[in-house]
Amino acid sequence: MQGRDITGLLALVLCIAVAPVLITNxxxxxxxxxxxFNCLACIGLCLxxxxxxxxxxxxxxxxxxxxxxxxxxxxxxxxxxxxAMLAGAAIVAVVSAIVGIPTLRLKGHYLAMGTxxxxxxxxxxxxxxxxxxxxxxxxxxxxxxxxxGIVLDSDVRFFYFxxxxxxxxLYLAFNLVNSRMGRGLRALHGSEEAAASLGVNxxxxxxxxxxxxxxxxxxxxxxYAYYVNYIDPGPFDVMHSVLLVTMVAVGGMHKLWGAFTGAxxxxxxxxxxxxxxxxxEAMGIAYKxxxxxxxxxxxxxxxxxxxxxxxxxxxxxAVRFGKRFIQR
Amino acid sequence: MTAWAVRCxxxxxxxxxxxxxxxxxxxxxxxxxxxxxxxxxxxxxxLSVRVDKGSVTSVIGPNGAGKTTLFNMITGFxxxxxxxxxxxxxxxxxxxxxxxxxxxxxxTFQNVRLFPQMSVLENVMVGRHLRSRAGMLVSAFLxxxxxxxxxxxxxxxxxxxxxxxxxxxxxxxxxxxxxxxQRMLEVARALALEPHLLLLDEPAAGLNSRETIAMGELIEKxxxxxxxxxxxxHDMELVMDISDRVLVxxxxxxxxxxxxxxxxxxxxxxxxxxxx
Numbered sequence: 001m002q003g004r005d006i007t008g009l010l011a012l013v014l015c016i017a018v019a020p021v022l023i024t025n026x027x028x029x030x031x032x033x034x035x036x037f038n039c040l041a042c043i044g045l046c047l048x049x050x051x052x053x054x055x056x057x058x059x060x061x062x063x064x065x066x067x068x069x070x071x072x073x074x075x076x077x078x079x080x081x082x083x084a085m086l087a088g089a090a091i092v093a094v095v096s097a098i099v100g101i102p103t104l105r106l107k108g109h110y111l112a113m114g115t116x117x118x119x120x121x122x123x124x125x126x127x128x129x130x131x132x133x134x135x136x137x138x139x140x141x142x143x144x145x146x147x148x149g150i151v152l153d154s155d156v157r158f159f160y161f162x163x164x165x166x167x168x169x170l171y172l173a174f175n176l177v178n179s180r181m182g183r184g185l186r187a188l189h190g191s192e193e194a195a196a197s198l199g200v201n202x203x204x205x206x207x208x209x210x211x212x213x214x215x216x217x218x219x220x221x222x223x224y225a226y227y228v229n230y231i232d233p234g235p236f237d238v239m240h241s242v243l244l245v246t247m248v249a250v251g252g253m254h255k256l257w258g259a260f261t262g263a264x265x266x267x268x269x270x271x272x273x274x275x276x277x278x279x280x281e282a283m284g285i286a287y288k289x290x291x292x293x294x295x296x297x298x299x300x301x302x303x304x305x306x307x308x309x310x311x312x313x314x315x316x317x318a319v320r321f322g323k324r325f326i327q328r
Numbered sequence: 329m330t331a332w333a334v335r336c337x338x339x340x341x342x343x344x345x346x347x348x349x350x351x352x353x354x355x356x357x358x359x360x361x362x363x364x365x366x367x368x369x370x371x372x373x374x375l376s377v378r379v380d381k382g383s384v385t386s387v388i389g390p391n392g393a394g395k396t397t398l399f400n401m402i403t404g405f406x407x408x409x410x411x412x413x414x415x416x417x418x419x420x421x422x423x424x425x426x427x428x429x430x431x432x433x434x435x436t437f438q439n440v441r442l443f444p445q446m447s448v449l450e451n452v453m454v455g456r457h458l459r460s461r462a463g464m465l466v467s468a469f470l471x472x473x474x475x476x477x478x479x480x481x482x483x484x485x486x487x488x489x490x491x492x493x494x495x496x497x498x499x500x501x502x503x504x505x506x507x508x509x510q511r512m513l514e515v516a517r518a519l520a521l522e523p524h525l526l527l528l529d530e531p532a533a534g535l536n537s538r539e540t541i542a543m544g545e546l547i548e549k550x551x552x553x554x555x556x557x558x559x560x561x562h563d564m565e566l567v568m569d570i571s572d573r574v575l576v577x578x579x580x581x582x583x584x585x586x587x588x589x590x591x592x593x594x595x596x597x598x599x600x601x602x603x604x
Contacts, residue, residue: 173468175468175469179467181463183453186445190444191442193405194441194442194443194517197403197429198434198520199521200426254445
C-alpha cells in the first residue's frame with residue numbers, strides 16, 4: 001500500500017468513528033449502512049472494471065446469491081449467520097467461475113453479455129422457485145448476525161460492523177492492486193498482447209479477479225440480508241447490476257477511491273433528490289420520483305463527457321487547480 | 329548470466345535433459361516446414377530455418393513478406409497451419425503466449441506496446457513477472473511476506489533499466505517517453521524476463537539515426553549476454569552492421585540466407601528488392 005492510500009483509509013476510519021455521533025437519526029444511519037453495502041460491491045467491481053478492463057452486468061445477481069444464501073441457510077437450515085455468509089461466498093465463487101471461464105477466454109465484451117443473461121436468470125429463479133426462495137413474497141425472519149457475542153441489533157452497531165467490513169475490503173483490495181498481481185492486471189489492461197508476451201496468464205488473471213469481485217458482491221448481499229432481516233427479489237433485478245456499474249464508472253473506475261466515491265454519491269443521491277423535491281414543491285414545481293432515473297442518466301452523461309476518469313479524478317484536478325490559483 | 333544457465337538446465341527435463349541440452353548449445357530455434365494460411369492467402373510457405381545459439385540473425389524482406397507473422401507464430405500469438413516450431417528442443421506449437429514466455433522466449437512489437445499508464449520502472453517490473461511468484465491470496469492478506477520479493481523485483485527491474493540507459497527516467501510515465509526511449513524500454517522489459525531468445529520486431533522503426541546507432545549498440549550488448557537475438561528490420565545499415573546472418577523472405581518463402589556480405593551480392597535478393 002502506498003502512503004497516500006493509508007492516509008485515506010485512516011481518514012475514512014475517523015469519519016466512520018464520528019459519523020454515528022453526528023448523525024443520530026436512524027433513517028440516515030440506515031442510508032449510510034446501505035452505502036456500505038454498495039461500497040463493498042463497487043470495490044470488487046472496480047478491481048474487475050478498472051484493473052482487468054472487463055465489465056460485469058451481473059454483479060446484482062452475485063449480491064442476490066449472497067443475500068439468498070444468507071437467508072436460506074439461516075432460516076431454512078438453521079445455520080449460523082457466519083457460516084451461511086461463507087457458504088454464500090463459496091457458492092458465488094463457483095458460480096462466477098462457471099460464468100467467467102467460457103466468456104473470459106474470448107476477446108471482447110463477452111463477459112458483459114454472459115453476466116447480463118446470468119443476472120436475468122438469477123432474478124427469475126428468485127421469483128419462481130417459491131419453495132426455496134419464498135418467491136415474490138420473500139424470506140422473513142432472517143436472524144441478526146453477532147460478532148464476539150454482541151448481537152448487532154441496533155443501527156449504530158450494524159453501522160460500525162458494515163463499515164469495518166468495507167475498510168477491510170478496501171485494505172485487501174489496495175494490497176492486491178499494489179502487488180505483482182495488480183501490476184499484471186494493469187499491464188493486461190494496457191496491452192493484453194504485451195502482458196502475455198511477458199508471461200502474464202491474462203485469461204487466468206481475468207478469471208481470478210472476476211471471482212474475487214463476485215465474492216465481494218456476495219458478502220455485501222449477505223450483510224444486506226442480516227441488516228434488513230427480510231429479502232425479496234425486488235431489489236435484485238438487472239437494473240441493480242447496471243446501477244453498480246454506473247457507480248463505479250461515475251466515481252472513476254481506475255482508482256479504488258473512485259469506485260468508493262461513486263458508490264457513496266449515487267447511494268446518497270436519491271436522498272439529495274428528495275430534499276430537492278421538497279424544495280421544488282415549495283416553489284410550485286411538480287417533481288415525480290420517476291424523474292430520478294432521468295437525473296441519473298443526465299449525471300452519467302455529463303460525467304462521461306466532461307470527466308471521463310470519474311468524479312474522484314475530477315475532484316483531484318479541481319484541488320490541484322485551486323492550489324495553483326491560490327499560489328498565484 | 330551463469331545462474332540463469334543453471335536454472336535453465338534444471339528446468340529442462342531430467343531423463344533426456346542431457347540430449348536436449350546438447351542440442352540447445354548448437355541450435356536454439358528450429359522451424360520445420362512452417363506454413364501459415366489466412367483464408368486463401370499464404371503468408372508463410374514451408375519455411376525451414378535453424379538459428380544458432382548466441383547469434384544475431386536478421387530477417388529482412390519487403391512489406392507483407394510474412395516476417396511479423398513468423399514472429400507471431402513463434403511467440404504463440406498465431407497458430408501455424410502446419411509445421412513444427414521448437415526452442416531448445418521443446419516444441420512450442422499449441423502453447424499459449426505466456427507459456428512460451430515462461431520457456432524463455434521474449435519479444436518486442438512492431439508498434440511499440442508499452443503499458444502507457446504505468447511508470448517506466450513498473451513496465452520493467454512486469455517483465456519480472458515470471459521471476460516472482462506472489463499469488464492473489466497472499467498478496468491481499470499477507471503483503472509483508474512479499475516485501476523481500478517486491479524489493480528484489482524492483483531492484484532487478486532497475487538494473488535492466490540501467491542496462492538500456494533509461495534509469496534516469498524510471499519514474500516517468502511510459503507513454504510520455506519519446507519513441508526512441510519507448511523502444512529501448514520495450515527491450516528492457518523483454519530482457520527482464522531473462523530470455524534465451526529475444527525477438528525484436530523492427531526495433532529501429534521510426535528512430536532517428538542517432539537512436540538507431542544506440543539501438544545497434546544495445547543489440548551488441550545483448551549478444552554479449554549470450555542471448556540469441558532474431559530481429560526483423562528494414563534499416564539495412566543496421567542489419568548489415570550487427571547481423572551474423574541474414575534471412576531474406578519474400579511471399580513467405582526463404583529466398584536468401586547467409587552472411588550480410590553474401591546476401592547483398594545475391595541475385596534473387598536484389599531482384600526481390602529492386603524488382604525484376
